[in-house]
Amino acid sequence: MNRSSQFVQYFLAHRHVTIELINKIEKEHYDYKPTPTSMSAKELVTHMLFTFYKFAKVAKSGDPALFREKMEETETDLQKLAETYTEKTKILLESLTDEDFERTLDLTKIFGAQMSVAQFLQSAMDHEIHHKGQLFVYVRGMGHTELPLFVKRG
Numbered sequence: 001m002n003r004s005s006q007f008v009q010y011f012l013a014h015r016h017v018t019i020e021l022i023n024k025i026e027k028e029h030y031d032y033k034p035t036p037t038s039m040s041a042k043e044l045v046t047h048m049l050f051t052f053y054k055f056a057k058v059a060k061s062g063d064p065a066l067f068r069e070k071m072e073e074t075e076t077d078l079q080k081l082a083e084t085y086t087e088k089t090k091i092l093l094e095s096l097t098d099e100d101f102e103r104t105l106d107l108t109k110i111f112g113a114q115m116s117v118a119q120f121l122q123s124a125m126d127h128e129i130h131h132k133g134q135l136f137v138y139v140r141g142m143g144h145t146e147l148p149l150f151v152k153r154g
């Protein structure tokens with residue numbers, strides 16, 4: 001298996017759980033916050049979907065400026081948004097070659113360091129997993145008790 005297929009499998013093992021959690025968020029809970037200073041459920045989900053997509057765009061293009069690009073998005077249904085952005089992200093990741101993973105990205109302005117595309121994509125996964133953990137707390141706070149495992153393999 002090449003590196004991109006391996007990485008896409010890893011991404012989806014976690015993203016499918018993120019999506020399962022998103023699918024439990026009813027519209028009346030979009031503004032739910034576990035504490036007054038937390039992001040709303042809608043903000044958290046949007047942040048997760050857009051951030052991974054931007055990581056994938058920067059990985060593909062090598063242009064870190066894309067990270068700061070403002071996202072123009074009119075879709076307000078979180079389930080649809082999750083479907084669309086998971087697909088867009090997957091397509092970008094699938095287009096990476098084994099050599100692309102070894103490329104160095106100059107991220108001194110964003111992360112204060114240079115790193116390989118492989119390391120950069122690992123931090124995208126760290127970010128997804130970090131916020132997915134939070135999402136479990138949100139969905140439990142909305143009253144759901146039947147929750148998925150933290151990762152979904154195969």
Ligand code: NI
Binds near residue numbers: 131
């Ligand atoms: Ni974040």
